[in-house]
Amino acid sequence: MPETKDINKENPFLPEPARIVRMEYLTDDVKFFQVRIADMEKALSFNYRPGQFAMISILGAGEAPFSISSSPSRPGLLEFCIRKAGTVTNALFEMKENDLVGVRGPYGNGFPTEKMVGKDIIIVMGGLGAAPLRSVLLYCLDNRDQFRRVILLHGAKRPAEMIFRNEFFRLKERKDLECYLAVDADDTEKWTEKVGVVTTLFPLVEDVDPSNTHALVCGPPVMYKFVLKELINLQIPKDQILMTLERRMKCGVGKCGHCAIDYVYTCLDGPVFTYWDVIHMRELI
Amino acid sequence: MRIVKLNKDKLSDFLAVISEDADLWAPVKKGAESFVFTEIDDFSQIDLDYTRTILPPKKIFLPPAFTMFKASRTAYEADFSHVSKKILFGIHACDLHALLIMDQFYSYVYDDPYYSKARENTLILGHSCWPDENCLCKSTNTHIVEEGYDLFFTDLGDYYLVWIGSNQGDDLIQIRPDLFIEDIEDQDIQSFMKWREERDKAFQTELNFTYMPDLMELKYDDALWDKLGEACLACGSCTNVCPTCNCYNVLDKPVLGKDMSNIVRCWDACTLENYSEVAGGENFREKRSERLKLWYTHKLQAYISKYGKPACVGCGRCIVTCPVDINVKTVAHALDGREVNTFWSRLSEEVRK
Numbered sequence: 001m002p003e004t005k006d007i008n009k010e011n012p013f014l015p016e017p018a019r020i021v022r023m024e025y026l027t028d029d030v031k032f033f034q035v036r037i038a039d040m041e042k043a044l045s046f047n048y049r050p051g052q053f054a055m056i057s058i059l060g061a062g063e064a065p066f067s068i069s070s071s072p073s074r075p076g077l078l079e080f081c082i083r084k085a086g087t088v089t090n091a092l093f094e095m096k097e098n099d100l101v102g103v104r105g106p107y108g109n110g111f112p113t114e115k116m117v118g119k120d121i122i123i124v125m126g127g128l129g130a131a132p133l134r135s136v137l138l139y140c141l142d143n144r145d146q147f148r149r150v151i152l153l154h155g156a157k158r159p160a161e162m163i164f165r166n167e168f169f170r171l172k173e174r175k176d177l178e179c180y181l182a183v184d185a186d187d188t189e190k191w192t193e194k195v196g197v198v199t200t201l202f203p204l205v206e207d208v209d210p211s212n213t214h215a216l217v218c219g220p221p222v223m224y225k226f227v228l229k230e231l232i233n234l235q236i237p238k239d240q241i242l243m244t245l246e247r248r249m250k251c252g253v254g255k256c257g258h259c260a261i262d263y264v265y266t267c268l269d270g271p272v273f274t275y276w277d278v279i280h281m282r283e284l285i
Numbered sequence: 286m287r288i289v290k291l292n293k294d295k296l297s298d299f300l301a302v303i304s305e306d307a308d309l310w311a312p313v314k315k316g317a318e319s320f321v322f323t324e325i326d327d328f329s330q331i332d333l334d335y336t337r338t339i340l341p342p343k344k345i346f347l348p349p350a351f352t353m354f355k356a357s358r359t360a361y362e363a364d365f366s367h368v369s370k371k372i373l374f375g376i377h378a379c380d381l382h383a384l385l386i387m388d389q390f391y392s393y394v395y396d397d398p399y400y401s402k403a404r405e406n407t408l409i410l411g412h413s414c415w416p417d418e419n420c421l422c423k424s425t426n427t428h429i430v431e432e433g434y435d436l437f438f439t440d441l442g443d444y445y446l447v448w449i450g451s452n453q454g455d456d457l458i459q460i461r462p463d464l465f466i467e468d469i470e471d472q473d474i475q476s477f478m479k480w481r482e483e484r485d486k487a488f489q490t491e492l493n494f495t496y497m498p499d500l501m502e503l504k505y506d507d508a509l510w511d512k513l514g515e516a517c518l519a520c521g522s523c524t525n526v527c528p529t530c531n532c533y534n535v536l537d538k539p540v541l542g543k544d545m546s547n548i549v550r551c552w553d554a555c556t557l558e559n560y561s562e563v564a565g566g567e568n569f570r571e572k573r574s575e576r577l578k579l580w581y582t583h584k585l586q587a588y589i590s591k592y593g594k595p596a597c598v599g600c601g602r603c604i605v606t607c608p609v610d611i612n613v614k615t616v617a618h619a620l621d622g623r624e625v626n627t628f629w630s631r632l633s634e635e636v637r638k
Binding site: 013057060061063100253256260268282 | 353354356357358359360361363390391393394395396397398399505531532533534535536537539544545546553555560561562563564565567569575579582583586587588591
């Protein structure tokens with residue numbers, strides 16, 4: 001049974017007021033939000049795992065689930081990376097710093113960080129897939145001695161569509177991280193990294209020790225097929241390939257039914273699933 | 286368990302005293318052959334000679350639409366106005382089992398206070414029933430009840446055997462103990478056993494639910510699902526009438542002229558087109574066949590693997606409601622490889638020609 005650490009035990013649907021501390025555009029339609037729960041005690045005790053999500057509500061617009069992009073190793077502030085795509089996100093983009101939103105959570109299983117200790121970690125992100133995976137990336141870097149190699153493979157369509165561009169370029173300077181970046185096409189003529197889809201980065205990763213590697217994947221639906229093929233070629237076990245999925249959700253706590261896949265609920269049993277789950281449950285991707 | 290007797294002519298006296306400080310809900314005849322659970326002002330409205338109501342009693346605990354929060358920028362005030370002291374009288378065994386499933390579901394991992402508060406404030410007075418050709422509860426083993434009621438009334442002609450299932454049920458009896466007969470005689474036991482035996486024989490439809498989880502797996506890619514998808518109207522009726530369907534949507538309804546909203550929770554149906562659609566337009570179940578498969582996975586398979594029993598309680602509501610014959614009976618028969626004479630099997634023949 002999944003563990004629960006909801007901030008409002010008596011009514012899990014009750015949003016907690018939270019302030020937008022900072023926001024900035026990452027691309028034309030993706031914005032970065034730093035949010036702090038107004039009640040300081042609750043802000044600091046909001047314990048989550050990398051890969052979990054929260055529900056954000058905006059009065060008059062509604063509520064929707066969002067991956068947490070920050071790492072629990074940096075408590076106090078919650079970070080989200082959000083694309084403008086519907087009613088709730090349109091309203092979010094209209095908000096100003098210091099405005100109040102509702103936050104509840106954390107929900108979902110998150111990444112099994114305990115099992116990943118002492119292993120090599122390959123993180124494969126495409127486009128907005130960086131939003132949930134940035135959390136586990138920062139977590140690994142903040143607890144660097146717990147993991148062996150940490151490898152980041154990041155793909156974006158074009159340089160202008162790459163989220164966390166400055167942050168990931170800075171990561172390239174770190175000696176304890178193998179960081180490979182790619183864009184499908186370079187329309188700036190200034191791109192210094194690889195040009196090609198994210199799978200073209202795989203040959204750059206040397207000497208993979210498959211049985212001691214966990215691969216973490218998130219990206220647009222089209223990406224999975226090709227990335228999974230690469231990971232299977234590397235002989236990484238199917239239950240060490242982890243991916244985090246998107247579904248419609250109205251509650252986050254296993255009641256509204258929208259995120260049902262076969263007999264599991266993405267909000268309780270996911271959003272992190274293994275490649276074996278995907279084969280086993282057929283509807284996942 | 287304590288069992289007492291109540292002569293039928295004493296029933297309204299009993300209902301009168303117990304409904305003094307609670308709302309009494311019971312079945313009432315609505316149309317030629319249709320019944321509904323409704324709040325009772327006049328006991329003569331109650332009609333216990335019914336097979337199934339249009340909507341199951343879930344509407345009493347979680348109404349089709351209700352306000353969860355009255356919300357402003359700074360505060361969300363929980364609204365539990367749908368919760369009141371209620372007595373639900375005349376509920377059949379299948380619907381009682383559905384409530385037991387709901388109890389498990391709504392308390393799994395997280396407790397849903399909107400359900401549990403309404404449930405805690407409702408006393409359940411069950412009533413025996415007689416099956417028609419669409420009742421499947423013997424196959425789902427939900428035709429009798431052992432728990433989940435405060436009182437259960439078995440109709441034995443001129444009187445009821447009243448099974449007392451809880452402390453609160455016993456308290457109700459104690460309000461007017463003079464109405465009840467404590468001694469159960471041999472003759473009563475004989476009549477009860479005869480009733481049980483005859484009722485068991487009255488079931489006309491049988492389904493083997495044991496194989497359904499395996500059949501659902503083995504026939505996951507079967508052409509049957511396409512046939513069903515062609516016929517399905519995606520109207521959502523099967524989910525609305527199903528006593529174990531619990532999906533809902535949440536809407537933020539702004540209050541005009543004020544910086545406030547009512548956060549409204551309303552029934553949803555997994556068979557509706559936009560059920561699995563996310564922002565940006567990606568729809569994880571665009572095809573009707575995929576949505577039907579999810580519904581039947583949950584009814585015939587998912588709950589068996591999770592809770593050890595199917596989520597179908599055999600009430601027969603989907604059978605009498607679906608306009609195109611897609612229901613638990615026909616789908617289970619078709620999965621079992623039987624010939625079924627349904628609208629959708631005829632339709633696909635037409636399509637093939």
